[in-house]
Amino acid sequence: MSIRVPRPVVGRIVRAVVAPILSPRVPVPAQRRLLDLAGRTVPAPPGVRRTTATLGGVPTARFVAPGAAGPHVVLFLHGGGYVTGSPGSHGALAGHLSRAAGAPVHLLHYRRAPEHPYPAAIDDALAAYRALRAAGHPAQRIAVVGDSAGGGLALALLLRLRAAGEELPASVGLVSPWLDLDLTAPAVAANARRDAMLDPRWLAGSARAYRADAPADTPELIPLRADLAGLPPLHVIAGAHEVLVGDADALVDRARAAGVPVTYRRAPRMWHDYPIFAGLLAEADAAVAELGAALRRDCAARRPRVAVVGAGFGGIGMGIALRGAGHRDAADLTILDRADGVGGVWRDNTYPGAACDVPSHLYSFSFAPGHEWSRRFAPQPDILRYLRRVSTEGGLDGHLRLGTEVTEARYDAGTAAWQLSTADGDVLEADVLVSACGQLSRPAVPALPGLDRFAGPVFHSARWDHDVDLTGKRVAVIGTGASAVQFVPAIADRVGAVTVFQRSAAYLIPKPDRRYRAWHHALFRRVPAWRNAARVGWAAFFEVGALGLTTVQTAAAPFRYAFEALLRRQVPDAALREKLRPDYPIGCKRLLISSEYLRALARPDVDVVTDPIAEVTANGVRTQDGVEHPADVIIFGTGFATNDFLAPMKVFGPDGKELSERWRDGARAYLGITVPEFPNLFLLYGPNTNVGSGSVVHMLESQIHYVLQAVHRLSTGTRSLTVRPEAASAFDSEMQRRLSGSVWTGCTSWYRTASGRIVNNWPGLMREYRKRTSRFEPGDYLEER
Ligand code: NAP
Numbered sequence: 001m002s003i004r005v006p007r008p009v010v011g012r013i014v015r016a017v018v019a020p021i022l023s024p025r026v027p028v029p030a031q032r033r034l035l036d037l038a039g040r041t042v043p044a045p046p047g048v049r050r051t052t053a054t055l056g057g058v059p060t061a062r063f064v065a066p067g068a069a070g071p072h073v074v075l076f077l078h079g080g081g082y083v084t085g086s087p088g089s090h091g092a093l094a095g096h097l098s099r100a101a102g103a104p105v106h107l108l109h110y111r112r113a114p115e116h117p118y119p120a121a122i123d124d125a126l127a128a129y130r131a132l133r134a135a136g137h138p139a140q141r142i143a144v145v146g147d148s149a150g151g152g153l154a155l156a157l158l159l160r161l162r163a164a165g166e167e168l169p170a171s172v173g174l175v176s177p178w179l180d181l182d183l184t185a186p187a188v189a190a191n192a193r194r195d196a197m198l199d200p201r202w203l204a205g206s207a208r209a210y211r212a213d214a215p216a217d218t219p220e221l222i223p224l225r226a227d228l229a230g231l232p233p234l235h236v237i238a239g240a241h242e243v244l245v246g247d248a249d250a251l252v253d254r255a256r257a258a259g260v261p262v263t264y265r266r267a268p269r270m271w272h273d274y275p276i277f278a279g280l281l282a283e284a285d286a287a288v289a290e291l292g293a294a295l296r297r298d299c300a301a302r303r304p305r306v307a308v309v310g311a312g313f314g315g316i317g318m319g320i321a322l323r324g325a326g327h328r329d330a331a332d333l334t335i336l337d338r339a340d341g342v343g344g345v346w347r348d349n350t351y352p353g354a355a356c357d358v359p360s361h362l363y364s365f366s367f368a369p370g371h372e373w374s375r376r377f378a379p380q381p382d383i384l385r386y387l388r389r390v391s392t393e394g395g396l397d398g399h400l401r402l403g404t405e406v407t408e409a410r411y412d413a414g415t416a417a418w419q420l421s422t423a424d425g426d427v428l429e430a431d432v433l434v435s436a437c438g439q440l441s442r443p444a445v446p447a448l449p450g451l452d453r454f455a456g457p458v459f460h461s462a463r464w465d466h467d468v469d470l471t472g473k474r475v476a477v478i479g480t481g482a483s484a485v486q487f488v489p490a491i492a493d494r495v496g497a498v499t500v501f502q503r504s505a506a507y508l509i510p511k512p513d514r515r516y517r518a519w520h521h522a523l524f525r526r527v528p529a530w531r532n533a534a535r536v537g538w539a540a541f542f543e544v545g546a547l548g549l550t551t552v553q554t555a556a557a558p559f560r561y562a563f564e565a566l567l568r569r570q571v572p573d574a575a576l577r578e579k580l581r582p583d584y585p586i587g588c589k590r591l592l593i594s595s596e597y598l599r600a601l602a603r604p605d606v607d608v609v610t611d612p613i614a615e616v617t618a619n620g621v622r623t624q625d626g627v628e629h630p631a632d633v634i635i636f637g638t639g640f641a642t643n644d645f646l647a648p649m650k651v652f653g654p655d656g657k658e659l660s661e662r663w664r665d666g667a668r669a670y671l672g673i674t675v676p677e678f679p680n681l682f683l684l685y686g687p688n689t690n691v692g693s694g695s696v697v698h699m700l701e702s703q704i705h706y707v708l709q710a711v712h713r714l715s716t717g718t719r720s721l722t723v724r725p726e727a728a729s730a731f732d733s734e735m736q737r738r739l740s741g742s743v744w745t746g747c748t749s750w751y752r753t754a755s756g757r758i759v760n761n762w763p764g765l766m767r768e769y770r771k772r773t774s775r776f777e778p779g780d781y782l783e784e785r
Helices: 007-021 027-040 087-101 120-134 148-163 184-188 199-211 245-257 282-299 313-324 380-393 484-492 518-526 528-549 552-570 573-578 595-602 696-714 726-738 768-772
Strands: 049-055 058-064 075-076 105-108 142-147 171-175 232-237 263-269 306-309 334-339 400-402 407-414 416-421 427-430 434-435 458-460 476-477 497-501 606-609 613-616 620-622 628-630 633-636 651-653 682-683 720-723 781-784
Touching: 007 027, 007 120, 027 087, 049 120, 058 087, 075 120, 075 148, 075 476, 087 105, 087 142, 087 416, 105 120, 105 552, 120 148, 142 148, 142 282, 142 434, 142 651, 148 696, 171 282, 184 199, 184 245, 199 416, 232 245, 232 282, 245 263, 245 768, 263 282, 306 313, 306 407, 306 416, 306 427, 313 334, 313 380, 313 696, 334 427, 334 633, 427 476, 484 497, 484 595, 518 528, 528 726, 528 768, 552 595, 595 606, 633 726, 682 696, 696 720, 696 768
Parallel strands: 075 105, 075 142, 142 171, 171 232, 232 263, 306 334, 306 434, 334 400, 407 651, 434 682, 458 633, 476 497, 476 633, 497 606
Antiparallel strands: 049 058, 058 105, 407 416, 416 427, 613 620, 620 628, 720 781
C-alpha cells in the first residue's frame, strides 16, 4: 500500500534535504551523487521494469510500468540545471510517467555541463529522437517530456527538428521548464524565498557552466523567444511558488498566441518540479496522471486526411503548414489543382507587364522570406518561380494532384468524410476539405452582342494568347482595372494603335518600384532585420491605407492628391484628363498603382473611349453613339467572377443542400473560413477576407494558422466541427454593419454582388483579422466526437 505525505511535510523535507544540495557551495560531483540518493528514496510504482540501452549512442534507462506497452513511447529529458540529474534522480518519476502514459519511457542520460557544455545536451537529445524514429517509432507516436532544464532542452529539440524540416513529436510535456538562462522573469526574485527547492544563485552558476562560450543570443539557449507556431501540443506544469513560474507563464502565453494547443496546470503553493515527488505527494500524482493522459491522447490521435483544392498561394501555404504538423504521407494530404502546375493566379496571368502591386517583401510567406526578388514589386515570372520553389522545398511535390479538377464535393455524415469527384471520373475521400480556390481565378468575359462575329483573335488578360502577334495591330482593350493598367503600357510600343474602352475611370498613384541589385540582395541576406523591417514597414503603410477605406476616410486624402498630381504630370490634354477623373470616392474600386498607365493613355496612338459599348462587329467595336472603332484584336481586361467563391465546384453538405443555395443572397462565412451546416469545410481567401489595402498573403497565413488548429482538434477525438449558426450570423451582421460605413458602398465593383452586398472585403485592418483568427475557439463550433 502506498503512503501519501501531506504537502507541507514534503515541502519541509525538500527545503531541508534537497535545497541544500542544489547550492553553489556543494561541488558538482557531490550534487550528482546526493541527488541520485535522494531520488532513490521516492517510491516508484510497483512492477516497473528498468533496463539500460543506448539511443543514438547516448545511454538511456528504459522504464516500463506493467501494461505500459505503447504503441507510443516517451523520450524523457531530465532536469538538474544541465549539470546534474540522471536515471537515478529521476527514475521514480519516469516509472510514474510510464504508468500514466501507458508507454515505455526512455530516460536519456545526456552529457552534462561543465564537462560537456552547450550544445552537447541538445545534440544527444536529437540523436536519441532520431534513433527512436529509425527504430520504427513514427513521430506521431512519440512524446517528449522534460522537467526543469530538461524542459528547456525539449523545447530546443523541437526548434532544431523544425529547422531541419523533420517531423515533430506528437506531444510534449514540460514540467517547470527552465527557458530563460538569464533568469530575467520577476518571479525569480519574487519567489526566491517561497520556492522550497530552487536557489536562483545555483541556477545562475549552472547557466554559466552550460552556456560556456556560446554567445548569449544563441537561439537554442533562449527558446522562449523563438517563433512557436506549428509546434505540437504542449502540456505545461509549474508550481505557482516556484522561481521559474514566469518562464512557464510566458511560454504558455506565447504558445497560445502562436496557435499552439496548450494545457497548463499552474499548481497553487507548489514549488519547482514538484511532480518529481509522484508516489509520495498527492498533488504530484495528480499532475503526472493528467500529463500521462494528455500524452496518451495526443499519441493516439488519428491524422485526418486533408484535401486542399487549389495550388496557389493559399494551397501551397496550407500544404506546407500541414506537412509541418505531420501530414507527410501522400494519403494524409492531397492538393488538387485543375491546372498542370502550381501558382494559381500567378501561373494563369502571364500578360505583358503582369506584376504584383504589393511589394514582394510583404506579398510573400513570412516563413519563406529569403527569395531574391528582382524588383520591389516583383513581376509575375518572379512570383511564379518563388511559388514553385517554395512548394518543392516545402515537400509538396508528392502531395500534388495537378491537372485534376474537382467538380463536386459531398459530405457523408455517416463516415464524417468528404467525397470529392474529379472531372476525370475519380472519387477521392478526405476528412477535411480546404478550399484554396481564390477570389480571382475565373475570368469574366461580358456577353457583348456580336462578339462571335468578330473576325480577329479575342482573349482575356488572364488567358493571354501569346501566339497572337500584336506587332502593328489595332488592339481594342475592354476594361480599365488593375490588369489593364499593367498590360496597356506594356503593349503600347509594339502595337499599331490601342483603343481603350473605359466604363469607369480609375484612381492611380505612382508605383515606387525599383530594381533590386546585387548589393540589395546581399543586404537582405546578411541583415535579415532589414528585410523584416521592409515587411513591417510596408504592412504599416497598407494598414494606414486600409484605415482610409474603412473608418478614417480622411486618411485616403494623400492618395487623392497623389492621383491629381500624376494626372496633371502625365496627361497634358485637359479633355482627356476630364475623362480619366473618376466620379466615385477614392478607394471604392481598387486604387491602382502605375507610373506608366496614364502616360500611355496620353500617347497619340492610344484612344480612350468612354461611350458605352453597343456591340462587337466583324471588324471592331461599335459604341452607342454609332461610331465603329476598328480593331484587329480584342483583349478583355474585364476581371473575374468574384462573388461565387468555390464555383464551379459544387459543394453539398450532409443534408444534400448545396453551398451556392445557402449563399443565394451572397456568400458569407464565419471569419471568412467556415460555413454553418458544412462540417469540416474550411475556406481560404473566403468571403469578406479580401483587403482593399494590404497583402492577401498575410490574410491567408492567418487563415492557415486557424485551419491548422481546427485540423489538430479533428485529430484528437473530434469527428466533425461545424460552425454554430449563431456565431456565423453574428459575425456576418458585424461585417455588414461595418462595411455599410466603408468607402466600398459608393460605387459598383467586384467586391459587391448585383444586389449591392459587399461579399469580398474585410472591413478592418490585417492585424485585427490576425488577432481574431489566432485562436480556434471550440465554443464557436458544434462538435461531434
Ligand atoms: P477589375 O478590377 O474587375 O476590372 C475590370 C474592368 O473591366 C473594370 O474597369 C470594369 O469596369 C471593366 N468591365 C467589366 N465588364 C465590362 C463591360 N461589360 N464593359 C466594359 N467594361 C467592363 O479586373 P482586373 O483588372 O483583372 O483586376 C481584378 C483584381 O485582380 C484587382 O482588383 C486586383 O485585386 C487583382 N489584380 C492584382 C494585380 C496585382 O498587381 N497584384 C494585377 C492585376 C489584378 P467597371 O469598373 O465599370 O466595372
